[in-house]
Amino acid sequence: MRNPTVCVVIPAKNEARNLPLVLKKIPGWIDEVILVDGNSEDDTIAVARNLMPGIKIVSEDRPGKGAALRCGFAASRSDIIVMIDADGSMDPAEIPAFVGALLSGADFVKGSRFLQGGGTDDMEWYRRIGNWGFVKLVTWRFGGRFTDLCYGYIAFWRESLQRLSLENDDGFEIETSMNVQALQAQLAISEVPSKEAPRAYGVSNLRTFPDGWRVLMTIARLGLPLPGSRLGTPAPISNSRLATNSTDVRNPNP
Secondary structure (H helix, E strand, O other): OOOOOEEEEEEEOOOOOOHHHHHOOOOOOOOEEEEEEOOOOOOHHHHHHHHOOOOEEEEOOOOOHHHHHHHHHHHOOOOEEEEOOOOOOOOHHHHHHHHHHHHOOOOEEEEEOOOOOOEEOOOOHHHHHHHHHHHHHHHHHHOOOOOOOOOOOEEEEHHHHHHOOOOOOOOOOHHHHHHHHHHHOOOOEEEEEOEEOOOOOOOOOOOHHHHHHHHHHHHHHHHOOOOOOOOOOOOOOOOOOOOOOOEEOOOOOO
């Protein structure tokens, strides 16, 4: 059996100063790197091509992180997709841990800043409270054992996208939507510890309270699936043992 190919998808808007901190750290064995540009007004595209001549540049079809990620997913031809931010807060050196968990049996792997070995230097106290509250709400409503929810360091087998419906998720809520839908689809989910650094340069596009509201509305929407929705339909679950440096977060009583 051939080795699976791996793609890294990076949504970026005005991240020219941060890209060197990200692209230079991507492991050399990665097969495909896709940068989805959000109509940047700086030299984001030129810097990306200069740092990595083989990078694939895609333009988002409408504004928002979720919309950008969907464009990147559609452009990928690899077996495994890893999504990572362009602001330097996520360490590409952690990619092997995500891919390793997938190769060890997981369908969907999410980073956690709150597992042992993880951490964050980029979260205000009120965002910590909000994230904690969302984790508890998702656990109560959908089950699972998540320790983190609103964090976009995620990797998955390309075929797992067939189990997720993301067309309504244009903003930062896409991360929560993917996590919750992975639970609903009964994918084999694993968390791996991840350390989040502060944004290196520039100002975040995240708007704490408006985007927090979108996350809450996404949880509510997914908790009340429309008639005929494919959400909640069981997906094949691998019987392989998960990686030892990760935590299985599926619902123990589905």
